[in-house]
Amino acid sequence: MSTGFVLDQLSAGYPGRPVLSGVSVDGIPPGTLVAVVGPNAVGKSTLLKAIAGLRPAQGRVLLEGTDLATLPPRERLRRVGYLPQALPQSTSLVAYETWHSALRAGRSEWSAARREAAIESVVAALGLQALALRRLDELSGGQRQMVGLAQAIVRAPRLLLLDEPTSALDLRWQLQVLQAVRALVQQQGTVGLVAVHDLNLALRFCQQVLVLGGGGVLAAGDPAQVLTPALLQRAYGVQARVERCSLGNLLVLADTALPLDHPLSHTTTTTTS
Numbered sequence: 001m002s003t004g005f006v007l008d009q010l011s012a013g014y015p016g017r018p019v020l021s022g023v024s025v026d027g028i029p030p031g032t033l034v035a036v037v038g039p040n041a042v043g044k045s046t047l048l049k050a051i052a053g054l055r056p057a058q059g060r061v062l063l064e065g066t067d068l069a070t071l072p073p074r075e076r077l078r079r080v081g082y083l084p085q086a087l088p089q090s091t092s093l094v095a096y097e098t099w100h101s102a103l104r105a106g107r108s109e110w111s112a113a114r115r116e117a118a119i120e121s122v123v124a125a126l127g128l129q130a131l132a133l134r135r136l137d138e139l140s141g142g143q144r145q146m147v148g149l150a151q152a153i154v155r156a157p158r159l160l161l162l163d164e165p166t167s168a169l170d171l172r173w174q175l176q177v178l179q180a181v182r183a184l185v186q187q188q189g190t191v192g193l194v195a196v197h198d199l200n201l202a203l204r205f206c207q208q209v210l211v212l213g214g215g216g217v218l219a220a221g222d223p224a225q226v227l228t229p230a231l232l233q234r235a236y237g238v239q240a241r242v243e244r245c246s247l248g249n250l251l252v253l254a255d256t257a258l259p260l261d262h263p264l265s266h267t268t269t270t271t272t273s
């Protein structure tokens with residue numbers, strides 16, 4: 001029985017607008033956090049939605065040897081946790097109730113005690129104690145983003161898809177959230193795909209990176225090897241350096257935006273059909 005996560009020739013898009021064509025990813029082992037990166041509109045959200053089963057797609061998504069398209073919707077919901085890019089709706093429910101709803105929908109077989117324990121564990125991991133009894137319509141954008149993240153994680157999915165989970169978070173919470181997500185992924189043997197714009201977060205927290213470009217995969221693998229100045233120029237149309245900081249961590253320093261018509265700029269590339 002094969003383990004981990006495989007994308008086999010996945011194509012997805014919108015009526016009259018193909019976005020991704022033939023995206024393949026070799027077996028990603030359990031316990032791996034993968035950064036999905038690339039310029040605006042390249043298809044990061046489309047990819048995560050297609051994997052989650054929220055957009056029609058051609059090709060196969062295999063998780064632990066199972067083609068997700070063959071699963072009944074309820075079972076797919078159980079195995080796949082998805083955090084959309086949009087912040088959770090502002091409702092009068094308190095955060096704790098939204099986590100319970102997520103468990104009722106995705107883990108109805110769990111006992112009440114197990115559900116309570118799952119919520120407590122995620123609240124502790126993300127540091128959300130102060131938010132548990134707050135109404136969503138009284139929270140800031142960043143606080144709502146963290147509540148939504150807990151909803152995706154609390155069901156202990158085997159595949160976690162997070163679309164820009166740190167976009168509304170301050171510096172401290174970006175670190176706290178990605179540290180917690182990486183630890184959960186490793187402890188639970190989950191595969192996590194996280195769309196991020198901040199390449200330094202990808203370098204710091206993700207074991208693999210998937211760089212999208214031109215309707216497919218531009219590069220994939222160990223972030224420290226993949227995110228080179230040449231790749232950054234090709235993918236984003238920027239001149240950038242990758243240097244080690246005083247702690248020994250690699251950092252991307254983007255220096256110059258190349259002109260839009262620069263021959264190596266991604267902006268000259270169109271998506272394939």
Ligand SMILES: Nc1ncnc2c1ncn2[C@@H]1O[C@H](COP(=O)(O)OP(=O)(O)OP(=O)(O)O)[C@@H](O)[C@H]1O
Binds near residue numbers: 017
């Ligand atoms: N509902 C939709 N209908 C038609 N086209 C769409 C729809 N949603 C997205 N698109 C188009 O699909 C392409 C990919 O969008 P997507 O949101 O996947 O990009 P992204 O890489 O996540 O971008 P960003 O970094 O800006 O969030 C874009 O050209 C976008 O305009």
